[in-house]
Amino acid sequence: MRDLSQxxxxxxxxxxxxxxxxxxxxIIEAVVAHGIRSIDPWRDQVQAVGxxxxxxxxxxxxxxxxxYCRGGFYPxxxxxxxxxxxxxxxxxxxxxxxxxxxxxxxxxxxxxxAVAGKPQSIDIALAxxxxxxxxxxxxxxxxxxxxxxxxxxxxxMQAAERACVNTLEQALDLCDELDPGRTGALGVALDAYHVxxxxxxxxxxxxxxxxxxxxxxxxxxxxPTRDLLNDRGMPGDGIIELRKLRRMVEATGYQxxxxxxxxxxxxxxxxxxEVLEVCISRFKSVA
Amino acid sequence: MRDLSQxxxxxxxxxxxxxxxxxxxxIIEAVVAHGIRSIDPWRDQVQAVGxxxxxxxxxxxxxxxxxYCRGGFYPxxxxxxxxxxxxxxxxxxxxxxxxxxxxxxxxxxxxxxAVAGKPQSIDIALAxxxxxxxxxxxxxxxxxxxxxxxxxxxxxMQAAERACVNTLEQALDLCDELDPGRTGALGVALDAYHVxxxxxxxxxxxxxxxxxxxxxxxxxxxxPTRDLLNDRGMPGDGIIELRKLRRMVEATGYQxxxxxxxxxxxxxxxxxxEVLEVCISRFKSVA
Numbered sequence: 031m032r033d034l035s036q037x038x039x040x041x042x043x044x045x046x047x048x049x050x051x052x053x054x055x056x057i058i059e060a061v062v063a064h065g066i067r068s069i070d071p072w073r074d075q076v077q078a079v080g081x082x083x084x085x086x087x088x089x090x091x092x093x094x095x096x097x098y099c100r101g102g103f104y105p106x107x108x109x110x111x112x113x114x115x116x117x118x119x120x121x122x123x124x125x126x127x128x129x130x131x132x133x134x135x136x137x138x139x140x141x142x143x144a145v146a147g148k149p150q151s152i153d154i155a156l157a158x159x160x161x162x163x164x165x166x167x168x169x170x171x172x173x174x175x176x177x178x179x180x181x182x183x184x185x186x187m188q189a190a191e192r193a194c195v196n197t198l199e200q201a202l203d204l205c206d207e208l209d210p211g212r213t214g215a216l217g218v219a220l221d222a223y224h225v226x227x228x229x230x231x232x233x234x235x236x237x238x239x240x241x242x243x244x245x246x247x248x249x250x251x252x253x254p255t256r257d258l259l260n261d262r263g264m265p266g267d268g269i270i271e272l273r274k275l276r277r278m279v280e281a282t283g284y285q286x287x288x289x290x291x292x293x294x295x296x297x298x299x300x301x302x303x304e305v306l307e308v309c310i311s312r313f314k315s316v317a
Numbered sequence: 318m319r320d321l322s323q324x325x326x327x328x329x330x331x332x333x334x335x336x337x338x339x340x341x342x343x344i345i346e347a348v349v350a351h352g353i354r355s356i357d358p359w360r361d362q363v364q365a366v367g368x369x370x371x372x373x374x375x376x377x378x379x380x381x382x383x384x385y386c387r388g389g390f391y392p393x394x395x396x397x398x399x400x401x402x403x404x405x406x407x408x409x410x411x412x413x414x415x416x417x418x419x420x421x422x423x424x425x426x427x428x429x430x431a432v433a434g435k436p437q438s439i440d441i442a443l444a445x446x447x448x449x450x451x452x453x454x455x456x457x458x459x460x461x462x463x464x465x466x467x468x469x470x471x472x473x474m475q476a477a478e479r480a481c482v483n484t485l486e487q488a489l490d491l492c493d494e495l496d497p498g499r500t501g502a503l504g505v506a507l508d509a510y511h512v513x514x515x516x517x518x519x520x521x522x523x524x525x526x527x528x529x530x531x532x533x534x535x536x537x538x539x540x541p542t543r544d545l546l547n548d549r550g551m552p553g554d555g556i557i558e559l560r561k562l563r564r565m566v567e568a569t570g571y572q573x574x575x576x577x578x579x580x581x582x583x584x585x586x587x588x589x590x591e592v593l594e595v596c597i598s599r600f601k602s603v604a
Contacts, residue, residue, distance in 0.1 A: 141556060144540050152556040158516065187474040189514035190540050190556050200516045227476035229445065229487045253431050253477050258542055269428060269439040269477050 042068035042096035044291030103139035104164030240283035329383035331578030390426035391451030527570035
């Protein structure tokens, strides 16, 4: 197991962690000032600053991406909606390519309209079938441009709104179906927050192997958790066995970054500098 | 699939649904006045009125139990705590017997202290091992008195505090390990709220079969859900495919009650009469 205490080069900041404090260009400046070499930005953050400008800024600063958030959201009520989702995913793949990301993270979506609070369908089996077909279509395009796709299984409490892929096993079943040759074109983004509870986590992490583990995200599960979306904890403040989980992940041969990704009203309300310092400190001591 | 519109005899009210409106004896009076013949009471509600008195009241009124909530909470920090949990479960089994319940529902517990907001351990594998051993010990006692135990898998968002058994598959694995003969002594309580998201739900419900399906609970998943514990919806107000799920359950040969169990600050704040009327109406039209 890698000793992270002196390995800031293995740390990546998911820039959603400080999305409310500053635009992406200022986040990148702050990240560089703290010696952080890797980020995972969100599409809306990139768009707000401009893709070309972000691409130039990270190149000039020597900052790499550990992933790009996020494609997906395939399910729709009609053919037009399904086609629009595929087109949007092609754009996301192109953006990830322009930013030299090692993968595009897919939050696959679920019941159409649910994320806006107005579900227009309750057929989750249909959503799952649309997700399968959508990933298959995106994969064809992504293979051609050499951009790996990382399916992120989301916690079951987000199954209605954000993703109908809710376990690592389910994500790996999709990978095996769509990329049986384990070519590296399709894998998973494993986020401790979403999977820590899973009784099959150890077995499925082993099954994934380094070929399928394209990204590893961490934060912590607070007790009690007061909000289903924006009450994630800083690593060390909750009950996820982060060292045990990282040992499982690294036992596969995973060599990639350990990315901190926190959605939290509490951390969004603190100064960016403070959040970055705490992230770095917890990365070294807890992750 | 059974037509429930004229089958109020198949309806059961989990009395937690109106726990803030009235004590159990008054709930039973109201239930009887509405023609409801079956309830699933909680231990604290029974204790507040007195076990003998509740036993007499339901016998005189011709009210049956569809289950008794709840045993479990096995994990503990030390041998004394583990032994106390077993003793408490023996009492729960005796109470269920005194009330002629068809089963005792087990919410198995998880990280010691977490339900009080102060987790004293983060070792969920240890909790799971203690749960296994605890159920095995309770089962020995329960077999002797003829009281079936129904393991209730809880939604993964309650994995830290309330139950480290979080999927139907995991619960059935425990059943197969501890009761390989499918004797009827050990099974599951299937609650739609906890399992609707599970991609393996259909396959595992079939696997359970009527021998393992000892209780079937429903409510609904609201979009958005604003609280991890007390924001359950009335059947029909959310996105769970309740008819599809009941079809799966009844395809096994399940003949038991359909129990409505709602924890909801919104419904607890309404008059008991109104809640009972809405439950009956939704049972007939939606369940």
